[in-house]
Amino acid sequence: MVNAKTPDGDRRLRMDDVAELAGVSQMTVSRALRTPEKVAPETRARIEAAMAQLDYVPDLVAGSLAARRSGLIAAVVSTFENAIFAPTIAGLTEAAEAAGFTILLGSSGYSETDEERLLRAILGRRPDGVMLTDAFHTPRARRLLAAAGVPIVETWDLPAEPVDMVVGFSNVDAGRAMALALHGFGYRRIAFVAPSSERDRRGLKRLEGYRRAMDELGAPRREIRLHGPVATLEEGAAALASLLDRHPGADAVACSVDTLAAGALLEARRRGVDVPGRLGIAGFGDFALAQPAGLDMTTMRIAGRNIGAEAGAMLVKRIAGETPDPAVFDIGYEVVRRSSA
Amino acid sequence: MVNAKTPDGDRRLRMDDVAELAGVSQMTVSRALRTPEKVAPETRARIEAAMAQLDYVPDLVAGSLAARRSGLIAAVVSTFENAIFAPTIAGLTEAAEAAGFTILLGSSGYSETDEERLLRAILGRRPDGVMLTDAFHTPRARRLLAAAGVPIVETWDLPAEPVDMVVGFSNVDAGRAMALALHGFGYRRIAFVAPSSERDRRGLKRLEGYRRAMDELGAPRREIRLHGPVATLEEGAAALASLLDRHPGADAVACSVDTLAAGALLEARRRGVDVPGRLGIAGFGDFALAQPAGLDMTTMRIAGRNIGAEAGAMLVKRIAGETPDPAVFDIGYEVVRRSSA
DNA sequence: GTGCGACATGTTTGCGCAAGCATCATGACT
DNA sequence: AGTCATGATGCTTGCGCAAACATGTCGCAC
Numbered sequence: 001m002v003n004a005k006t007p008d009g010d011r012r013l014r015m016d017d018v019a020e021l022a023g024v025s026q027m028t029v030s031r032a033l034r035t036p037e038k039v040a041p042e043t044r045a046r047i048e049a050a051m052a053q054l055d056y057v058p059d060l061v062a063g064s065l066a067a068r069r070s071g072l073i074a075a076v077v078s079t080f081e082n083a084i085f086a087p088t089i090a091g092l093t094e095a096a097e098a099a100g101f102t103i104l105l106g107s108s109g110y111s112e113t114d115e116e117r118l119l120r121a122i123l124g125r126r127p128d129g130v131m132l133t134d135a136f137h138t139p140r141a142r143r144l145l146a147a148a149g150v151p152i153v154e155t156w157d158l159p160a161e162p163v164d165m166v167v168g169f170s171n172v173d174a175g176r177a178m179a180l181a182l183h184g185f186g187y188r189r190i191a192f193v194a195p196s197s198e199r200d201r202r203g204l205k206r207l208e209g210y211r212r213a214m215d216e217l218g219a220p221r222r223e224i225r226l227h228g229p230v231a232t233l234e235e236g237a238a239a240l241a242s243l244l245d246r247h248p249g250a251d252a253v254a255c256s257v258d259t260l261a262a263g264a265l266l267e268a269r270r271r272g273v274d275v276p277g278r279l280g281i282a283g284f285g286d287f288a289l290a291q292p293a294g295l296d297m298t299t300m301r302i303a304g305r306n307i308g309a310e311a312g313a314m315l316v317k318r319i320a321g322e323t324p325d326p327a328v329f330d331i332g333y334e335v336v337r338r339s340s341a
Numbered sequence: 342m343v344n345a346k347t348p349d350g351d352r353r354l355r356m357d358d359v360a361e362l363a364g365v366s367q368m369t370v371s372r373a374l375r376t377p378e379k380v381a382p383e384t385r386a387r388i389e390a391a392m393a394q395l396d397y398v399p400d401l402v403a404g405s406l407a408a409r410r411s412g413l414i415a416a417v418v419s420t421f422e423n424a425i426f427a428p429t430i431a432g433l434t435e436a437a438e439a440a441g442f443t444i445l446l447g448s449s450g451y452s453e454t455d456e457e458r459l460l461r462a463i464l465g466r467r468p469d470g471v472m473l474t475d476a477f478h479t480p481r482a483r484r485l486l487a488a489a490g491v492p493i494v495e496t497w498d499l500p501a502e503p504v505d506m507v508v509g510f511s512n513v514d515a516g517r518a519m520a521l522a523l524h525g526f527g528y529r530r531i532a533f534v535a536p537s538s539e540r541d542r543r544g545l546k547r548l549e550g551y552r553r554a555m556d557e558l559g560a561p562r563r564e565i566r567l568h569g570p571v572a573t574l575e576e577g578a579a580a581l582a583s584l585l586d587r588h589p590g591a592d593a594v595a596c597s598v599d600t601l602a603a604g605a606l607l608e609a610r611r612r613g614v615d616v617p618g619r620l621g622i623a624g625f626g627d628f629a630l631a632q633p634a635g636l637d638m639t640t641m642r643i644a645g646r647n648i649g650a651e652a653g654a655m656l657v658k659r660i661a662g663e664t665p666d667p668a669v670f671d672i673g674y675e676v677v678r679r680s681s682a
Numbered sequence: 683g684t685g686c687g688a689c690a691t692g693t694t695t696g697c698g699c700a701a702g703c704a705t706c707a708t709g710a711c712t
Numbered sequence: 713a714g715t716c717a718t719g720a721t722g723c724t725t726g727c728g729c730a731a732a733c734a735t736g737t738c739g740c741a742c
Contacts, residue, residue: 012490014698025722030700040720055484060465061411062698064402065727075446080431090421093448102462105416105444107434121443124401143396149353355728366692371730381690403728406697 013056021050033058064126073315074104074127076118078134084287085133088155088308092131095312101128108134116141123148129315131155131308132163135201151318153311156302157202158330165318166328167311169302171202174333175209178254178282178300181335183217187252187280190214191222193239193264194256197229203256206284210254222247231256236263244273252280252341258287258299265295265340280341298341301334354397362391374399405467414656415445415468417459419475425628426474429496429649433472436653442469449475457482464489470656472496472649473504476542492659494652497643498543499671506659507669508652510643512543515674516550519595519623519641522676524558528593528621531555532563534580534605535597538570544597547625551595563588572597577604585614593621593682599628603636606681621682639682642675 019026024043032039032047039047050056064070073096077085093103106122108115119141122130129151136142145152145163152164157171175192182190194207207223214221224239224246239260243253255261261283268275275281276298286301310331314324356370363370365384373380373388380388391397405411414437418426434444447463449456460482463471470492477483486493486504493505498512516533523531535548548564555562565580565587580601584594596602602624609616616622617639627642651672655665 012698016698026698027700027723028721031721034700038720043720055481055488057461057464057485057489059406059467059698060462061402061405061467062727063465063700065400065406065697065729066699066701068700068727070402080427080434086421086427089446090448093421093446097448097459097462102466103446105430105434105446107431107438118438120398121401121438123398124404125443126400126402140396144398147396148398353728357728367728368693368730369691372691375730379690384690400728403697404730406699406727407729407731409697409730 012059013054015056015058018047018050018054018056021054022046068126069128069319070126071101072104072125072127073101073312074106074122074125074130076106076108076122076130076132076134078108080107084285085304087304088133088311091305091308091310092312093308095309095316099312099316101316116144119144128319129153131311131315135159151315153314155307155311157205158328162328164327165311165314165324167307167314167331168329169331169333170209171205172209172212174284174300174302175206175254175256176213177209177333177335178206178284179210179213180217181337182252182254182280182282182341183213185252185280185337185341187341188219189222189247189249189251190219191224191243191247191250191253192256193224193236193243193253193260194226195229195231196225196227199229200231200256203231206256222250222253224253226260231259233259233263233266236260236265237267238263240264240267240271240273244271250279252276252282254282254284256284258283258285258297261297261299261340262295265297276339276341282341286336296338296340298338299336301336303331307331353400354395356397356399359388359391359395359397362395363387409467410469410660411467412442413445413466413468414442414653415447415463415466415471417447417449417463417471417473417475419449421448425626426645428629428645429474429652432646432649432651433653434649436650436657440653440657442657457485460485469660470494472652472656476500492656494655496648496652498546499669503669505668506652506655506665508648508655508672509670510672510674511550512546513550513553515625515641515643516547516595516597517554518550518674518676519547519625520551520554521558522678523593523595523621523623523682524554526593526621526678526682528682529560530563530588530590530592531560532565532584532588532591532594533597534565534577534584534594534601535567536570536572537566537568540570541572541597544572547597563591563594565594567601572600574600574604574607577601577606578608579604581605581608581612581614585612591620593617593623595623595625597625599624599626599638599640602638602640602681606636606638617680617682623682627677637679637681639679640677642677644672648672 015026015029019029029047032044036044075089075092096103104125104127106118108118115136116138123144131153133155153167154162155167157168158166179190192207192210195203211221224242226235228235243250261281265281273279283297283299286299310329317324356367360367360370370388373385377385416430416433437444445466445468447459449459456477457479464485472494474496494508495503496508498509499507520531533548533551536544552562565583567576569576584591602622606622614620624638624640627640651670658665
């Protein structure tokens with residue numbers, strides 16, 4: 001349906017068009033959308049009818065510019081390749097959309113130059129809040145974040161010097177807790193599979209926790225480091241092979257992430273290694289991939305979805321001007337004992 | 342103009358600030374960013390130095406309004422709860438970011454009212470392109486999409502009446518192909534587990550394909566429908582129980598999605614049912630959850646990541662003014678035979 | 683040395699909306 | 713009857729940038 005007074009060319013609809021049809025000013029249409037309680041009921045009804053008739057969709061870009069708030073919350077993840085962060089994004093999305101925000105997604109890949117490009121692309125959209133699943137490394141990146149002047153939540157860790165707010169847990173403590181839990185299960189010669197890449201800070205922190213636990217127990221360290229930069233099933237399988245070769249005396253092995261543990265577990269089955277009799281295997285994360293498929297793996301459960309939900313709630317609060325109770329939310333972790341250790 | 346040259350209040354930086362520092366006009370800064378080849382090298386160097394010194398981040402909201410293009414590509418998924426679409430989003434993200442676009446994420450949940458709210462929130466951002474992983478159902482939603490005047494790709498299916506472009510496969514054909522494949526493996530009394538919810542159109546289409554195959558083979562149908570609206574492991578387990586109860590003669594069962602098949606497979610193990618000897622089990626999707634965990638399931642592989650990558654490529658082309666070769670891209674499917682059937 | 687074109691840069695304007703204040707009507711209270 | 717509070721709506725302006733056009737400045741051909 002073409003509005004009778006439509007100027008030539010099928011221009012996009014503006015508030016003016018709605019206003020004209022409803023017999024009010026543009027500003028009243030704006031009010032009917034943003035603060036409907038300030039518009040008289042009949043007027044509002046006319047405006048809503050006009051919007052419905054025209055299928056009008058307000059231009060939020062223009063609105064963002066004028067109001068100096070975008071209604072966007074940015075989520076920055078390193079990669080989607082592993083679906084590790086999917087539950088966190090899901091939790092964030094739910095919290096954000098419930099409060100009327102829309103999610104802007106950025107994935108940084110793994111290079112530092114990309115990191116800065118990404119950050120500019122994201123911050124240039126003037127999001128009202130930012131959730132990070134990865135730390136940013138370059139000084140400039142940190143400066144840009146701070147200068148953006150919006151609430152920021154870092155997640156999945158407890159950084160020593162947070163940029164702003166935090167929802168996470170201590171990866172060092174969690175790594176230590178896993179090692180101590182294995183000790184508690186009766187294992188005495190505990191090994192650890194850890195990444196070699198500096199980029200996997202969290203994995204290295206878990207390794208650090210393992211080391212502390214070993215030192216506390218007065219036990220020798222048995223470490224296997226990955227070859228490649230990414231933790232895959234294959235790396236896990238290779239790590240098991242290395243372990244049997246280099247630390248044949250080990251009676252249990254914790255891995256810095258479930259994916260590795262799953263690979264190790266499958267390799268152990270292939271080799272006929274009795275799990276957990278000859279070797280206990282534990283993972284980290286309790287990611288969806290392992291449990292449903294019957295691996296029944298002992299692991300450290302991290303409430304990824306809650307991290308996202310809590311991060312979203314904190315951002316929404318801060319955007320509304322409130323100050324969330326704790327600026328650093330330790331979401332903790334939980335050893336889940338299943339049959340692999 | 343009210344702005345003196347003093348940024349006394351800590352206003353956000355604008356191009357004017359960069360321009361002043363570099364001794365050029367605002368427009369030249371804009372050009373240095375958007376069409377650097379049109380700016381003299383020394384001038385450009387001065388501008389870039391000024392931007393670096395100030396840590397200037399251009400306001401893409403204002404830019405979007407002025408240029409009437411946002412640089413956003415919207416991805417609309419029904420839910421993140423199951424990570425099914427994660428690879429598709431990853432593929433899209435890669436293609437889009439390589440071309441300088443940023444991803445706007447929307448999840449529609451499962452209600453039709455949410456559907457329209459979501460669409461308004463997304464289209465209001467004036468994305469330059471939209472990828473849908475789910476069909477929109479209300480007439481108004483379809484009208485809004487069409488009226489947005491941007492390229493749209495529907496995915497994971499081949500709709501009878503596409504809104505615009507398509508990257509997907511025929512769920513009917515794929516369902517039929519799976520049934521025929523099981524027949525080819527020697528199974529003769531083939532059952533099918535399908536959703537009951539009207540919202541899972543794809544699952545119902547696969548069921549339709551199964552029915553066709555059965556009719557072609559002159560074989561009776563053996564159907565199990567889910568109780569709940571969502572396909573879970575538990576539903577899969579329950580479906581296996583129903584199957585053994587109601588169709589004890591069945592020698593194979595195909596499920597409309599891997600999650601169900603995984604649940605069925607685990608339940609079969611628990612009950613000591615010999616798979617594939619007594620019963621073959623096949624899934625659909627080849628999702629990451631099953632394979633790594635050692636379920637070794639026969640399934641229908643869908644190249645989810647390619648769907649996203651191809652959708653992104655098509656959108657980018659269309660945004661650039663080109664016409665992608667096929668507007669409907671059939672990405673196909675592939676039976677992957679493993680040990681469960 | 684004049685003219686013309688190619689390039690580099692500047693000026694003006696408006697994208698569509700919301701903040702802030704102005705205006706107007708109505709009714710309650712003194 | 714006069715005053716003022718209250719609520720409803722309108723008017724003007726500017727958010728920060730990019731498109732379109734205008735201007736300036738060279739060099740080169742003749």
